[in-house]
């Protein structure tokens with residue numbers, strides 16, 4: 001498997017409450033994946049998940065990083081922030097559960113479908129969170145050999 | 147096959163091109179570059195939307211269509227006027243006048259594409275009943291949008307409704323009717339579309355979704371306007387029946403197709419950049435609950451087509467008024483069943499993606515290219531000035547990696563290089579014994 005360990009990474013800094021730039025990182029991720037020739041259905045799944053992760057950083061966190069990593073076999077999107085953390089992950093994963101503030105709701109966010117949507121689109125999902133420390137979301141996708 | 151694949155109606159008139167940046171900046175598929183002082187269209191990327199025709203201040207971008215005289219190739223000729231044609235004339239308050247004028251120009255038969263639109267409406271209504279189809283169902287009427295989807299939104303290809311365009315449906319019905327009525331052989335009949343755009347011309351030469359077009363040629367509204375205007379002005383009486391319904395005529399305007407469907411949850415968007423924005427959202431599943439999407443490349447819809455004569459806003463209003471007086475009835479279920487037997491109304495051929503944005507077929511190669519693009523892009527000034535002939539700094543970086551351009555195409559890079567060379571020259575001259583003295587002596 002020549003080049004099996006080859007990988008590229010793109011990092012996006014996401015500011016808390018920055019609704020003006022909302023969706024820019026995930027749309028860049030979409031463009032990158034299309035240029036890499038990734039199958040269009042997979043591009044769609046990754047973009048949807050990346051968008052939800054990006055929005056959660058903007059709405060719920062104090063700001064953080066969204067990262068795309070591509071290898072010939074996989075795509076990994078990571079969202080990492082330094083707080084405030086999720087007290088009950090199982091609860092947060094439930095459809096319709098949301099603590100989105102009024103300002104986000106006014107903009108049409110806060111349906112509580114983000115995390116479930118990420119899970120639905122991902123091949124594997126890893127969430128770690130500690131109140132006061134932050135949240136790490138690792139979203140894995142397999143690139144299937146054609 | 148190769149030739150056919152790359153046929154485009156939109157072409158460059160090299161003699162008129164001054165190598166400015168207007169078109170490269172506006173092209174929705176980044177298909178134009180200026181190289182050696184002239185614009186070049188990258189054939190695989192062009193979707194014939196006609197944006198460049200609209201923005202070129204020197205009229206160097208043109209659409210190749212057929213001259214009016216080309217109808218003489220055929221013994222019998224049928225005109226298929228796009229409904230957009232109706233909105234081009236002042237003081238015409240009856241569509242019949244325009245239809246009769248066309249006959250006086252040398253056509254034996256006139257069939258309204260707006261009537262074709264009535265049939266398309268009926269077929270699409272059937273398609274909407276099928277819950278298994280991907281939503282939103284996307285209109286196939288604008289060929290520029292179908293091609294845009296192939297190039298930039300392959301994931302949405304399956305959303306395109308498999309019903310052919312009003313033009314193709316009208317062409318078949320017109321030909322059948324004429325041949326039956328007059329006992330004429332199909333080969334003797336030429337069917338000509340009166341077109342508002344380049345995209346339709348391209349879809350005749352190189353159709354997507356069907357093997358061959360039923361149309362023999364396309365004459366632009368601009369070409370036919372003058373001769374038709376004089377016919378209309380001298381008309382004594384009208385002898386062509388007007389068949390299309392108000393809804394069919396309304397297809398010339400953005401939203402017309404949606405209105406005919408009589409559904410609630412639709413979206414009609416015009417102007418290619420607006421359509422792109424909405425397709426992005428549809429692709430990202432941000433617009434759920436949407437049943438039908440009508441995207442038209444031109445501002446205001448086909449009334450804003452690049453080959454029209456009248457101001458699109460004025461034409462839009464005229465279409466609205468004329469459509470109110472249209473006499474045709476919507477297509478009945480019986481009529482639809484009958485017609486479905488007689489013509490090829492489905493898009494039978496698979497619509498294939500054209501992923502021209504992809505950097506390489508091999509993912510590792512594509513990744514390597516992507517990295518090189520990033521590092522070149524970092525070194526560029528990020529002004530997107532277009533002086534290099536590529537639409538943005540990022541596209542220049544891509545062009546360099548694809549082998550179409552060099553770093554020295556960037557004027558800022560070039561200036562840096564020249565500065566550096568000049569510095570080297572000075573340093574060199576200082577090293578030459580006596581060199582300095584000589585210049586001093588001259589002062």
Ligand SMILES: Nc1ncnc2c1ncn2[C@@H]1O[C@H](COP(=O)(O)OP(=O)(O)O)[C@@H](O)[C@H]1O
Pocket residue numbers: 052056057059060061081083084085086092093097098099100109110111112113114115116135
């Ligand atoms: N990065 C994060 N930091 C803190 N809390 C988060 C984060 N991401 C999600 N959450 C919590 O999980 C809940 C559910 O998230 P999600 O499913 O995306 O719904 P929504 O964003 O609509 O509220 C959020 O309301 C929030 O309480």
Ligand code: SF4
Pocket residue numbers: 195196287288289290291342343344345346442443444447448449450451452
């Ligand atoms: S909107 Fe109408 S006129 Fe414009 S490109 Fe599409 S079909 Fe042609």
Ligand SMILES: [Mg+2]
Pocket residue numbers: 052055056110112113114115
């Ligand atoms: Mg969310």
